[in-house]
Amino acid sequence: MSPSRWAWLVVAGLAIVVVQLTVADELSIAGVHAELVWVLPVAVGLAAGTKAGMAAGLVGGAVADLFLPTPFGLSAIVGVLVGFFVGRLGEEGIGDLGGSAFWVAPSIAFGGGLLAPLLYAVCAAVIGHGSFLSATLGIVCGLDAVACAVLVRPVMRVLGPLVVDDSARAGPLEPVRGAL
Amino acid sequence: MAPQRGRRRLLTLAGFLLAAFTLLAIGGPLRSAGSGLARAIVSPFVDVVRGITKPVGETFAGAFNYANVVAQNHQLERELGRLELKQRSAGFEQTRLRDLLALDGIPFLGTLPIVVAQTNYQNLSDFTATIEIDKGSSSGVLDGMPVVGAGGLVGIVTATTSGGATVTLLTDASQSIGVTFGSAGYQAVVHGQGAGQPLDEDFVAPGTPVHKGETMYTSGLQGGLFPAGIPVGRIAVTHIHRGATEVSISVTPLANLNELDYVEVVLWEPGS
Numbered sequence: 001m002s003p004s005r006w007a008w009l010v011v012a013g014l015a016i017v018v019v020q021l022t023v024a025d026e027l028s029i030a031g032v033h034a035e036l037v038w039v040l041p042v043a044v045g046l047a048a049g050t051k052a053g054m055a056a057g058l059v060g061g062a063v064a065d066l067f068l069p070t071p072f073g074l075s076a077i078v079g080v081l082v083g084f085f086v087g088r089l090g091e092e093g094i095g096d097l098g099g100s101a102f103w104v105a106p107s108i109a110f111g112g113g114l115l116a117p118l119l120y121a122v123c124a125a126v127i128g129h130g131s132f133l134s135a136t137l138g139i140v141c142g143l144d145a146v147a148c149a150v151l152v153r154p155v156m157r158v159l160g161p162l163v164v165d166d167s168a169r170a171g172p173l174e175p176v177r178g179a180l
Numbered sequence: 181m182a183p184q185r186g187r188r189r190l191l192t193l194a195g196f197l198l199a200a201f202t203l204l205a206i207g208g209p210l211r212s213a214g215s216g217l218a219r220a221i222v223s224p225f226v227d228v229v230r231g232i233t234k235p236v237g238e239t240f241a242g243a244f245n246y247a248n249v250v251a252q253n254h255q256l257e258r259e260l261g262r263l264e265l266k267q268r269s270a271g272f273e274q275t276r277l278r279d280l281l282a283l284d285g286i287p288f289l290g291t292l293p294i295v296v297a298q299t300n301y302q303n304l305s306d307f308t309a310t311i312e313i314d315k316g317s318s319s320g321v322l323d324g325m326p327v328v329g330a331g332g333l334v335g336i337v338t339a340t341t342s343g344g345a346t347v348t349l350l351t352d353a354s355q356s357i358g359v360t361f362g363s364a365g366y367q368a369v370v371h372g373q374g375a376g377q378p379l380d381e382d383f384v385a386p387g388t389p390v391h392k393g394e395t396m397y398t399s400g401l402q403g404g405l406f407p408a409g410i411p412v413g414r415i416a417v418t419h420i421h422r423g424a425t426e427v428s429i430s431v432t433p434l435a436n437l438n439e440l441d442y443v444e445v446v447l448w449e450p451g452s
Contacts, residue, residue, distance in 0.1 A: 017222055021301065022229040026237070031351075031376015031438075032306040050189055054196040062203055065211065066218040067301075069310045069339070069346050072211040073204030080196045088189075117306070124307065127204075131353030132307040134374040140306040 001055055008162045009044070009056050012155075013063030016040055021067070024147065032140050034147035037064040037075055038116040040159075041083030042109045043152050046090040047097070047160030053083030053090065056163070071127060078120045086112050097156055105156065106149040113148030117141050216341070292407060294328075294444040295319050300344065302440060309352040309375035310338075311440055318342045324405075324450045326398075329443035332411040332434030333357070333398060337445065345445075349437055350412065351375055359412050360399040362389060367399055370412060370431050379413055381429035390418050390427055395434070405450050 020036045027033055040060035045053025057079025065072045086108060089095055095105040117140045124132035203210065242249065297313035304310065315321050317340045327334040327347045335355070339346040350357060355372035359381075366388055370379040384390060394415045400408025413431035420427050 014218070014222055014225075017218075018225045018229060021222070021226050021304075022233060025301070025303065026233075028303070028376075031303070031309075031374070033303070035306060051192055054193065058196055058200055061200070063218065065203075066215045067222075068305045069308050069348075070305050071204060072207045073200055073202075076200040076203050077197065080193070080200050084193050084196075121307065129307075131374075134307075134353055135377065136306065136374050143306075 001051065005052070005163045006055065006059065008159070009040075009059040010063065012040060012056070012159055013060040016060065017063060017067055020064075029143060030136060030139050032136050032143060034143040035064075035117065035140070036147055036151065037061060037079065038082060038113050038144055039109070039148050039151045039155055041079045042086050042112040042148055043155035044159060044163055045083045045086035045088075046095040046105055046108060046152070047156045048087075048164040049091045050084050050087030052163050053087030054080045055083070057081070057083035070132075071124065071129065074120060074123060074127075077123060078116055081119065082112050082116050097153065097160070105152050109148035109152035110145045113145035114141050116148075117144050212341070293447045295321060295447060296442060296444055297321070297345075298442055299440045303375050306375070308354075309335075309349040309372065309437075311335075311347045311349065311443070313345050313347060313443060313445070314343070315445060316340045316342050316344045320447050321345050321445050322449060325448060326406050326410065326446045327443050328410055328435070328446060330435040330437070330440055332413070333406070334435050334437065334440060334443050336405070347443070349375070350433060350435075351377060351379065351437060357406065357412060358399040358401055359396040360401075360408075361394055361396040361415070362391075364389075367401065368396075368429075370396065375437075378416055379431040379433060381431055382426065384427040384429055386420055386424065386427055388427060390415060390429060392416065392418065396431060407446065407448055 016036050016039065024034050024036050037060055041053050041057035044056035058076050061076030061079035062073065065075045068075070089108055093099055095108045097105065117137065121132040121134075121137055124130075295315050297315035297319075299311050300314055301312040302310075304312070311334075313321075313327075321337060321340055323337055323340055325337045327337060333350055335347045335349040335352070337345050338348040348355060349372070350370075351372045351374060353372050353374050357370050359368050359370050360366065361368065366384070368384045369382045371382065373380055392415055396412045396415070398406040398408055398410040398412060400406065411434045413433045415429055416432045417430040418427055419429075
């Protein structure tokens, strides 16, 4: 990862925080709202593979944690794991904007958004925040899943060309990745 | 070749996880150093986007709910008149209550100084019920101070910087508040269950007269965490399970925790 790619991830993380504070936080259901932090590792993982996905999870999670009252670094841990698993699918060309069907990336993002808050709550419980495993967790998972599914393609479209590693382009996936 | 690539991938994952766990381990100092800078960067953009989205949203809300807005206005005028009357007639009772509590050494809300603060952000995380206010230690706001507004107890200050503070709402799952209710002054403890959820109540023995709609106030006795007399919530549902040793009670917070534009921090430290 070159410094410019890291810088783009920081900018993307801050942009997502702005959208979170101005739009997502205003649209709540049963007292909870969609957390957009998971969109970044999912979209970057699908567009640019595991390493970029994990970097996006780390940076996006750390930036988001600067604004949250929850333990600092927790979102980064979950972001790294989400970025890794989604990035593996991305490296196989699954969910690629150019080569896959329209619904594949949103479906994977839906799954990522569904599991990320659950993983977050479990990790929080492990480090002593058992109250995070609350009754509203189901609604949180649902909202995050929908937000990820809706936003993944636009974020991939904008961020993909900026963070995809040129060395990762060489190889059997070249025609697919080139479509970005 | 493939196993080697897989091993390299796992090593990279381990490296990233190590970095993330380092952030978790260092935690506090990193957050306090980076948070101010990140907020300073983001704030102008947030203001610009809010400046665009808020009037649009309010125009739509006003256009589609005009009759509702007028009805709410009339209702508020009636409510204001009723409260003014009630406040004037309650002066005598307050004086008596303050004198009685002073005899027991229990602080009374009505006599304590307050700081009015504006809410910057509300419920930033789905996993904690918090708000962020624009008054901090430079205004005398300290950790542990109670926060009231919008009709009742809002929560407690849990983190402060010089120019702001984080308030954990009473609905947060980490909160427990000692309350008193009923003419006989029964004691109980209410617990938060998460943002948007009602409060849950403990330590009410079967046979205790509990009435739906009854208001609960801070008792001032729970290790001095809150001064006495702050309205907390209203009893919404009561239920006694067969063979249970206590009554199951659900309490609705009196403060409208969804509309907290301004709150009041009571300048009172626990145990003081």
